[in-house]
Amino acid sequence: EKGGYDHFMLKEIAEQPRAVADTLLGRIDGAGRLTLDEVRIPGSVLREADKVVIIACGTAFHAGLIAKYAIEHWTRIPCEVELASEFRYRDPILNRRTLVIAISQSGETMDTLMALRHAREQGAKVLAVCNTNGSTIPRESDAVLYTHAGPEVAVASTKAFLTQLVACYLLALYLGQVRGTKWGDEIHAVVRELARIGDEVERVLETMEPVRALARSLAHKDTVLFLGRHVGYPVALEGALKLKELAYMHAEGFAAGELKHGPIALVEEDLPVVVVVPSPKGRSVLHDKIVSNIQEIRARGARTIVIAEEGDEAVVPYADHLIRIPATPTLLQPLVSTVPLQVFACELATARGNEVDQPRNLAKSVTVE
Ligand code: M6R
Numbered sequence: 001e002k003g004g005y006d007h008f009m010l011k012e013i014a015e016q017p018r019a020v021a022d023t024l025l026g027r028i029d030g031a032g033r034l035t036l037d038e039v040r041i042p043g044s045v046l047r048e049a050d051k052v053v054i055i056a057c058g059t060a061f062h063a064g065l066i067a068k069y070a071i072e073h074w075t076r077i078p079c080e081v082e083l084a085s086e087f088r089y090r091d092p093i094l095n096r097r098t099l100v101i102a103i104s105q106s107g108e109t110m111d112t113l114m115a116l117r118h119a120r121e122q123g124a125k126v127l128a129v130c131n132t133n134g135s136t137i138p139r140e141s142d143a144v145l146y147t148h149a150g151p152e153v154a155v156a157s158t159k160a161f162l163t164q165l166v167a168c169y170l171l172a173l174y175l176g177q178v179r180g181t182k183w184g185d186e187i188h189a190v191v192r193e194l195a196r197i198g199d200e201v202e203r204v205l206e207t208m209e210p211v212r213a214l215a216r217s218l219a220h221k222d223t224v225l226f227l228g229r230h231v232g233y234p235v236a237l238e239g240a241l242k243l244k245e246l247a248y249m250h251a252e253g254f255a256a257g258e259l260k261h262g263p264i265a266l267v268e269e270d271l272p273v274v275v276v277v278p279s280p281k282g283r284s285v286l287h288d289k290i291v292s293n294i295q296e297i298r299a300r301g302a303r304t305i306v307i308a309e310e311g312d313e314a315v316v317p318y319a320d321h322l323i324r325i326p327a328t329p330t331l332l333q334p335l336v337s338t339v340p341l342q343v344f345a346c347e348l349a350t351a352r353g354n355e356v357d358q359p360r361n362l363a364k365s366v367t368v369e
Helices: 008-014 016-024 043-048 058-075 084-090 110-121 136-140 159-178 185-195 197-205 209-217 232-247 256-261 284-299 334-351
Strands: 051-056 079-083 098-104 125-130 143-146 223-228 250-255 272-276 303-309 321-325
Touching (some): 008 016, 008 334, 016 159, 016 197, 043 159, 051 058, 051 084, 051 110, 058 079, 058 159, 058 232, 079 084, 084 110, 098 110, 110 125, 110 136, 125 136, 125 159, 143 159, 159 334, 197 334, 209 321, 223 284, 232 250, 232 272, 232 334, 250 256, 256 284, 272 334, 284 303, 303 334, 321 334
Parallel strands (some): 051 079, 051 098, 098 125, 125 143, 223 250, 223 272, 303 321
């Protein structure tokens, strides 16, 4: 049932191109328009929403953090993202014009379920992004957009995460479409690229051997840090979460701009630091800033592991290890930059003799608060 792979996680990482394609299937028409009528939320609700609030846990929360960038940029609706476990305890401001998006692979996470019940009690409309047909979270929501990742067995979420991103991009674009956001060249390019992003994920998977070798060489380390900016920041958080749960290592993700506000004090000789570099085009200011961050940490002895787009030559002199990813529109980069981090964590866990599919102390679906 593992299809020839040693672990479900490896199988599920390999299934990502298909999972992404399946989640896109039938949802973009030939003219590049979104066809999400299945979501069945009245157009008036989508048009009148004055705030989006995303609730989720763990990896799904990281998908939500990335979704915020897309929703605010493409629709100009303010968007908050909150850990479901914190949400209802702080008396959040919700009303009929709040659109709540609950993201959950299993559809059974108790923290997310309790947060969505609270949101509905306050009159908010809840849309679930979920991978499990007929599970509790979609059943209790006003609407649902299913991800089509197929069953995810490994405790560490991989293909579900990529499909959650796809679903959130589709939703953000759909919200823009319904609200009449100007459909300029940027959006056309994004839709075109999204439609073929599964092939780019496949290309990344074909180049993972050096990442595996690097992971094995770091098996004796205690700590790995992850840095990113913009949508690369949640990717850094996700890379760190994967390493914690699988390799049982101390791993932390930071926004690269925060380095100088404290975390840089952690950098010492030979500390592995993974840096997710934004595209040199479009957000070039951020790109330049992260290149100087890489220089700074390297000057303090860090071993830099740099994930950068093909053709980004500026990072080459400062990268002890360079992992190439295909160039994509800025907001879509997490779909390709997350993949090496999943492979990295899986291989490190194996090298440390850990149980990859069933990490200690964890359950696939967390049905207690
Ligand atoms: O089923 P859900 O998406 O609601 O689960 C949320 C988290 O428990 C889950 O993403 C967890 O963080 C994973 N083990 C991460 O790999």
